[in-house]
Amino acid sequence: MSEKQYYIPEGTYWPIIGSIGITTLLVGFANQMHGVSWGSSVMVLGFAITVFMLFGWLGQVVNESVNGKYNAQVDRSFRWGMSWFIFSEVMFFAAFFGALFYARTLSVPWLGGADNNVFTPELWNGFSASWQQIAFSTPGTVLQSGTAISIPTELVAATGLPALNTILLLLSGVTLTFAHHALRTDNRNHVVGWLIATIALGVAFLGFQVVEYGHAYATGLKLTSGIYGSTFYMLTGFHGFHVSLGVIMLTVILFRVQKGHFSSDNHFAFEGVAWYWHFVDVVWLGLFVFVYWV
């Protein structure tokens, strides 16, 4: 289509199906957490509807794109959309990083009496603030002054698996860029090869992350072991979740490349996924520095 004409899609049922799916999923999840027996089945049903919606909706978009219905303007709209979506994801992570910084540099020292909290330690007999020793009693119970128990856990070291994982992810960024270059020069075989390499690196990262969790768990660091455990698992967990999404998206792209969906100058889907992957990569660098290293 030409640049002079606007593209407007026809009506669609996918959004309402998506809403039904997500709502079902969440209602099931909430009930499952409250110990209602049908909770998990409803959750699975909602998940299935959501996945169905994603396949259907994205499938339709792919179809339209392959049939040349989109012009350059539509392509730019997608680009704006994807970039600001990624920005919103950045802000989502920012909330958790904020919690990490706040707890580590403010609230934990305050519990130990820093700053204007000179009297606070009266509530916590014998507690001395340090980042890795921060569980007093089981969180969620009623506060009881004078019952400070520190459960020492080792800080998860930055060297070893986290460092290795950093290298893996950085490498995957490079291989993905190679794939992109190959796509631009229309070298399909190289695209496939580099994409497979990228996916493999992502999967390896996830595998090591699981091993890493095993180690951490063994030293007594759990989601429930105070703020250190909370921030550690929530940050790395959400990141891992995003890596998994990225791997799935890359795999879809891999199939689409093999089906010949992309041309050397028109491959927004590829680029969108690549941006997403780089975003996941950058978040990891933040994690590596602030969760493991410093």
Add this chain to the structure above:
Amino acid sequence: MGKLSKVIASSIALLSTAVFSEYGLNMTEGVTSISHDIYDLHMMVFWVCVVIAAIVFGAMFYSVFAHRKSKGAVAAQFHESTKAEILWTLVPVVILVGMAIPASKTLIDLEDTSKAEMTVKVTGHQWKWQYDYPKEGISFISNLAKTSKDSVASDIDNLNNENYKTGATSVDNYLLEVDKRLVLPVDTSIRFLITSNDVIHNWWVLDFGVKQDANPGFINDAWAKVDKIGTYRGQCAELCGKDHGFMPIVVDVVSKADYAKWVEKEQASAAAAIASATQVWSKADLMSKGKKVYESNCAGCHKMDGSGMPPIFPAIKDSAIANGIASEHMTIVLHGKAGMPTFKMLGDADLASVITYERNAFGNTGSVVQPSDVKSAR
């Protein structure tokens, strides 16, 4: 229907008897140096706003009246002036700086608690205040007074009651009276250490210019030096659940001599309480004392008749714990559980009696618990 017409009738009565002069339109000046400073700041900013408002709205209404089409006004076409924009950016900045200077001074002063001569620790509970005088060894709980709430409360007929209309006697302090007041000496710098045992509360006495969040797990501080003997009232100022509106604060500020006497009396009765806790009590004594403790401490959640508010607040009536083994009952009252707060700040005798009461009132058939049992269960 009867209810509604009464509401309307009493509303009319209210309006006709109401004297506006009695009701402050403005913040009180208060009785501490901080509250005076705050009042001055408040008035200063207020008047600045009034002046700006007069100019801005003056200009607006002038043009609304003078530049209307019906008067034949023809629209000018000017629509830009960098000079004007700069002017009305800079002038407000200057005004704001003028406000910020005294505000900063007051802020720094009120955060500096180092000059304190004595310390009172204030702990918020759902929904009452606990006061500790660490040096003097005094500790007590302050609840909303029953008389205060019952005087009007949900009984709509009381709206027509003479006391209410004239605003006299006990109803005067409707919702603002406690069963045991905080007592403080005049002309003394007092440091308040403020914390909470469950959710966030906020300890606020308007006349002191003291309002500070009570955060569970942290201790905040504030200070006041009261320069006038009198009774001062305040309320919890942070939403803390169901009875947030019913946890008032009453402070008696007394002369230093009276304060010393009060301290002596409190210490004596504390000693007596400890002594009585070593005795064996009769069931009747436990029950009658227990009823009082229950009504002021527990009925807020578990209700006067022990029916609770399921599912959030379980019933005590027919409760498995209240009819079961005493040790479990003591554990939950001493240490709390989820929404159930700990009550270990109460004395052994109080706890023994309230537990006995719960186990034998409302048709329950539990055992009797003695203060010595509580002591060993702690």
Add this chain to the structure above:
Amino acid sequence: MTTATASHDTHHGPEKGLMRWVKTTNHKDIGTLYLWFAFSMLLIGGALAMGIRMELLQPGLQLMEPQFFNQLTTMHGLIMVFGAIMPAFVGLGNWLIPMMVGAPDMALPRMNNWSFWILPFAGGLLLSTFFMEGGAPAFGWTFYAPLSTTFAPDSTDFFIFAVHLLGFSSIMGAINIIATVLNMRAPAMKLMDMPLFVWTWLITSFLLIGAMPVLAGAVTMMLTDRNFGTAFFDATGGGDPVMFQHIFWFFGHPEVYIMILPAFGVVSHIIPTFSRKPLFGYSSMVYATASIAFLSYIVWAHHMFLTGMPVAGELYFMYATMLIAVPTGVKVFNWISTMWRGSMTFETPMLWAISFVFLFTIGGFSGLMLGIAPADIQYHDTYFVVAHFHYVLVTGALWSIIAATFYWLPKWTGKMYNESLAKIHFWWAVISVNVLFFPQHFLGLAGMPRRIPDYSLQFADFNFISSIGGFAFGASFILFTYIVFDCIRNGKPATARPWEGAKGLEWTLAPKAQYHSFNTPPSRELIESESQHS
């Protein structure tokens, strides 16, 4: 054929029947859906407020348990903010932005449909909590931990998910608006040609994308604290309940500007129209809006002056907060200069706009007073705060929405509303709203805390007055509803440009704007002659 193009199919109209609304990808349909949704939420939230005012009519507990009162307060705040005001502005944005930038529709129409169709589900989830065991959330719209974590009923998890959904919808809506403004704008329209409503919405979108995900993070941490044993907001595990407030207000303060910037935009259209004079200081208006948005990210802790922050923090947040008065002042001054030496008439939209300037500024002044940290010790959590935010939200945000409704109703329906009824409605509303909220300043200064179901007797009179004002103001919405329906059903046909001084591309369209606004981009000449600053 699935496309609407300039070459053919210009009359490509809507489908028929109910499914039109479910399937629609049309910005006007979706805008309409948003507006009706927001309006019903306004009625529900308003009915809850009537419950609040009924209980507070007199001292004593006449109607409800304290716990239920807290549920009313909480749900009133949540529904008004997330259900009424925000969706109403997105609805206005949907309707107006494509017309104003000379586009046929939004940039991502299918996603636009989803942004809307999440809302009824999220709203339903939220409202359903009223019927759950333990009742609806009762911890205030600010849901401070640990009242909302350890001490809250099970329905809280549904509330959390509702917030997730609402956030998701808002983010998609914002992305769509950014893409539309930046990508669908008529090629001949430069950024500095855009009308102010478009500018304010563009900037609001950045606030949404920055703030909503942080709210999602906050409720996610709440969820795990409640159900999976994390300790973010729990000191027994090294967390801090105050941390919740920091994260919440990092969202919450930008949020209040999300609810006022589009209002500024609306007013910046109406005042020049009825003053028959170009908007004064167009570019400084744009810069002021951007500065407010920037500042709104760095002042959040002025809601937390009493949490026990270190003094340095309090000083910083006080200074930053006071600064916001400067760009906001610039806007007020520019509006007044626009009126100055104009040739004014006072049709209904103008009445709402002028009273907006007056009443919003009063709310702004009380905001400035709250921003003075030491004075906030006395104001915080009293009815003074309640008065402040209702002046900026009701006579600010809601006012502009009503003004916009009257101003653009002819363009939406092709018909005129009943001007004399509308004027009666205006005077009725503007008087009663002040009876409702002005006395609350006095209540607050005299020391009445907010969020209480019963109060001591010294507060009785002003509460009584406030409640009466509240009922009168509530009733004004019955008239408003009538006026709108009457316009849709029986209104006289409107002309394409029903307001003499109106400028803007939307007025160049048919009296009832055609289904797809601009199938061919408007020309440079047209854009220039319709621009706000020429």
